[in-house]
Amino acid sequence: MVKKRLVAVLILRDGQVVQSIKFKHTNVIHADPVHAMEAFNKWSVDEIVLLNVSREEESRAAFAEAVERVSKHCFVPLAVGGWITEVDYARELLTKGADKLVLNTAFADHPAFVEAASKRFGKQCIVASIDVKRDDAGVAHVAVDRGRRLLEETPAAWAQQVRALGAGEIFFNSVDHDGARKGYDLESVKAIVEAVDLPVIAFGGVFTWSHLLAGIKAGAEAVAAANIFHYTEQATRKAKTFLANAGVPVRSEGQSLAPVRAAG
Amino acid sequence: MPPLGVVDYGMGNLRSVLNAFEEIGHEAELVTEAEAVAGYDRIVIPGVGAFSQAMANLSRSALDEALDRHVAAGKPLLGICLGMQLICRESDEDGTHQGFGWIDAQVRHFPPAEGLKVPHMGWNAIEIARENPLLREVNSGADVYFVHSYYVDCASAEDAVCTTEHGVRFASVIAKENVFGMQFHPEKSQNIGMQLLRNFATLH
Known part of the structure; x- marks a missing residue:
């Protein structure tokens, strides 16, 4: 049986690991992403997602260099995203050690590129990042361009669309839940899980280990967090042990020996 | 320890494999030309992508014949993921295609089943x-x-040294004399993966 994955997300702005709150990035967590990577290695996280949230397109080259440095220490799958809109840059990131490409705005603005990348590198290489934002009435909309532009499609319809364009996996985030410590937008996670047969990675809002469990119960194949994993010693070990104790099948490596209580 | 040769034949990213050998302290070099194969005691064939394309690339560069000689000389060879499938006799991926046939096995697509996700x-x-x-340690x-999305079905259970369940129980590690294959990615399997690569690099 395929295990449920625990994913650590590193959000990079201008080469530094930053905290993300509702898609705003102010606090620097690590000056060097390699330090974060080394900790996650020791704690046996199952997968790493490295995202470039720099505001300028010119950040591409420095991000590719960060991918290369992190991948040297990353012996679990590494997914990378941000400012990927052409095949040459996609290939450069893969050559530098990335295993998967996380694409968001490209699905809306450069669909031909997405299809070409999926054909060339395989669906397993294409992770569709879907960000959801709720309006005042609480209706969930798909947001692209780092949360700034809303699409007409519902999250479920957009999930089907990205699948048709060649996505092999979905990385879900919510602008409202990001950094808000209230757990995932479970309703949207469920809507996407029910709409497509792709594995869904839930992200955005984790503050207690029980939030991870709720993501799995909503149908996610993998649960991701950023801030909490950086600020808690042995974080991913504790999280994995919590999930194992709750009956979730997780990778045996990285479970600590003593049972832990839910944080928060 | 002499360096290992990692065959580069245009099928996917080999950086992770090189990083992993570096991490465990074994030098590894990319091998792109047939003449270079004979210079290595141990060869790794990584790779992701389509089976027929892989065999065509190996044939075009005559790497296929050089690898045949390496195996016939009794030197260790490890195929990873697609590389493991190439070791087999035949694949059903996009028609029927011949592999190296060092191990008698058929490469098949996962049969459709309710709730079973493919790729695995x-x-x-x-x-x-x-x-x-x-498999030491x-x-x-x-x-x-x-x-x-394709799995290896060995003709002889003797050759399937590890198995894994995903709808069907398939051979996840195969071995026959000096030829080895791993369906998973040891370079992405953290400590267990590093141990398996170390074991291959230090086989007697």
Whole structure:
């Protein structure tokens, strides 16, 4: 049986690991992403997602260099995203050690590129990042361009669309839940899980280990967090042990020996 | 320790494999030309992508014949993911295509089944079916990282030294004399993966 994955997300702005709150990035967590990577290695996280949230397109080259440095220490799958809109840059990131490409705005603005990348590198290489934002009435909309532009499609319809364009996996985030410590937008996670047969990675809002469990119960194949994993010693070990104790099948490596209580 | 040769034949990214050997302290070099193969005691064939394209690329550069000679000379060879499938006799991927045939096995697509996701992607357990020096200090039930839509079906159970369950029970590690294959990605399977690569690099 395929295990449920625990994913650590590193959000990079201008080469530094930053905290993300509702898609705003102010606090620097690590000056060097390699330090974060080394900790996650020791704690046996199952997968790493490295995202470039720099505001300028010119950040591409420095991000590719960060991918290369992190991948040297990353012996679990590494997914990378941000400012990927052409095949040459996609290939450069893969050559530098990335295993998967996380694409968001490209699905809306450069669909031909997405299809070409999926054909060339395989669906397993294409992770569709879907960000959801709720309006005042609480209706969930798909947001692209780092949360700034809303699409007409519902999250479920957009999930089907990205699948048709060649996505092999979905990385879900919510602008409202990001950094808000209230757990995932479970309703949207469920809507996407029910709409497509792709594995869904839930992200955005984790503050207690029980939030991870709720993501799995909503149908996610993998649960991701950023801030909490950086600020808690042995974080991913504790999280994995919590999930194992709750009956979730997780990778045996990285479970600590003593049972832990839910944080928060 | 002399360096290992990692065959570069245009099928996917080899950086992770080189990084992993560097991490465990074994030098590894890319091999792109047929003439270079004879200079290595141990060869690794990584790779992701389509089976027929892989065999065509190997044939075009005459690497296929050089690899045949390497195996015939009794030197160790490890195929990873697509590389493991190339070791087999035949694949059903996009028609029927011949592999190296060093191990008598058929490469098949996962049969459709309710609730079964293909590709088989993620961490799954390897169950040790037979002892092998490649598995030194690896426990049965260890989780490793898979990404594949086709699986290896060995003609002889003797050759399937580890198996994994994903709708069907398939051979996840194969071994026959000096030829070895791993369906998963040891370079992405953290400590267990590093141990398996170390075992291959230090086989007697």
